[in-house]
Amino acid sequence: MKQTQYARNKSELTPEQQEHVITAARILNHGGTVAFPTETVYGLGADVNNAIAVRKIYDIKQRPLDHPLIVHIGDISQLNYWAQAIPEAAWKLAYTFWPGPLTLILHRSQQVPDSVTGGQNTVGIRMPAHPIALALLDELGSGKALAAPSANRFGRISPTTALHVQQELGERVDMILEGGACEVGLESTIVCFDKQSVKILRPGGITCPELEMALDIPVNLATTTNQTMRFSGMLPAHYAPITPLRIYPTEQIWQQAITLTTQKFRILIMTWSKADKPQFSDHIIGHCAMPADPIAYGKQLYAKLRQFDEEAFDYLLIESPPNHPSWLAIADRLQRASYHSSNIC
Numbered sequence: 543m544k545q546t547q548y549a550r551n552k553s554e555l556t557p558e559q560q561e562h563v564i565t566a567a568r569i570l571n572h573g574g575t576v577a578f579p580t581e582t583v584y585g586l587g588a589d590v591n592n593a594i595a596v597r598k599i600y601d602i603k604q605r606p607l608d609h610p611l612i613v614h615i616g617d618i619s620q621l622n623y624w625a626q627a628i629p630e631a632a633w634k635l636a637y638t639f640w641p642g643p644l645t646l647i648l649h650r651s652q653q654v655p656d657s658v659t660g661g662q663n664t665v666g667i668r669m670p671a672h673p674i675a676l677a678l679l680d681e682l683g684s685g686k687a688l689a690a691p692s693a694n695r696f697g698r699i700s701p702t703t704a705l706h707v708q709q710e711l712g713e714r715v716d717m718i719l720e721g722g723a724c725e726v727g728l729e730s731t732i733v734c735f736d737k738q739s740v741k742i743l744r745p746g747g748i749t750c751p752e753l754e755m756a757l758d759i760p761v762n763l764a765t766t767t768n769q770t771m772r773f774s775g776m777l778p779a780h781y782a783p784i785t786p787l788r789i790y791p792t793e794q795i796w797q798q799a800i801t802l803t804t805q806k807f808r809i810l811i812m813t814w815s816k817a818d819k820p821q822f823s824d825h826i827i828g829h830c831a832m833p834a835d836p837i838a839y840g841k842q843l844y845a846k847l848r849q850f851d852e853e854a855f856d857y858l859l860i861e862s863p864p865n866h867p868s869w870l871a872i873a874d875r876l877q878r879a880s881y882h883s884s885n886i887c
């Protein structure tokens with residue numbers, strides 16, 4: 543199997559981490575819930591085959607019951623067990639990018655319970671690339687998989703550290719596995735297949751050009767979602783900080799910040815370009831200079847938005863990301879995060 547740049551080795555775990563994984567697997571095999579690190583964001587896991595445990599995930603997240611969960615598997619060979627009529631393109635993507643930040647939407651097999659799919663005839667499957675997630679899946683035993691959404695309350699920003707999970711879900715989850723800061727920091731790319739084409743339902747850790755290179759066909763962002771498909775991550779408002787967030791082009795952002803500051807609002811301005819601050823901008827309260835590289839930017843984004851919520855700004859003004867495929871996932875998350883604040887100023 544081809545290993546991607548995200549692949550990690552289970553043998554990297556310390557004895558202490560191995561012990562935590564064994565405890566976590568025991569909890570999961572007894573119908574509990576465990577938050578665990580992946581390379582994208584932290585997940586809130588339950589045994590796919592335990593409908594009561596899966597139901598706990600929905601309760602903890604306050605997520606509508608008809609929004610499906612991704613099935614996380616520990617080995618590519620398990621794809622056949624959870625899905626059927628798998629297109630060749632799906633196998634190609636799995637072999638190219640797994641373990642890694644890519645979720646495949648496929649026809650569900652009979653093994654997949656309704657509790658996971660929200661009653662749909664498809665299932666989302668991914669093999670995560672984090673040594674703790676892989677060790678946990680291994681420890682669960684054969685034929686087991688983890689149903690896991692991101693470990694945040696419904697509609698909020700996904701957690702990228704164990705501390706964020708603690709802040710989001712606290713005591714409601716049976717165990718939180720510590721696995722450091724997530725390497726990618728944004729959720730997986732979700733793709734679906736029909737006879738002729740492969741479409742991106744949610745941009746994420748694997749970019750469109752990477753998919754195209756692997757498949758040697760054009761891959762497009764899905765524009766209209768099938769009415770019968772439900773994607774919580776595809777709702778126009780999602781991934782949102784508490785503080786109202788607005789996006790401005792480079793040439794407008796400083797002026798907008800100054801206007802709001804003169805109205806006595808506490809403003810945080812987040813930029814990626816090296817566009818000069820105007821000289822008269824000294825009284826703007828916060829400025830966060832983000833990396834101009836999408837991988838580094840994506841890794842930090844959610845942690846920064848959480849930090850800004852804690853610092854209680856009135857508004858977050860974000861510089862529009864570059865119009866380039868490698869920034870697509872970031873642009874998508876910022877757009878959804880800004881949805882409720884479009885009328886603020």
Ligand code: TXA
Pocket residue numbers: 580582583584585586609610611612643645647659662664665666668670690691692693728729730731732771772773774775776
């Ligand atoms: O990176 C990720 O994908 C993270 C980590 C934990 O793996 N998980 C994640 O899960 O982001 P969640 O539930 O927060 O977002 C998964 C998205 C949701 O929008 C869900 O509706 C959609 O995938 N989804 C899952 N199964 C689906 C299916 N069978 N058909 C359509 N959409 C599906």
Ligand code: MG
Pocket residue numbers: 691692700775
């Ligand atoms: Mg989520």
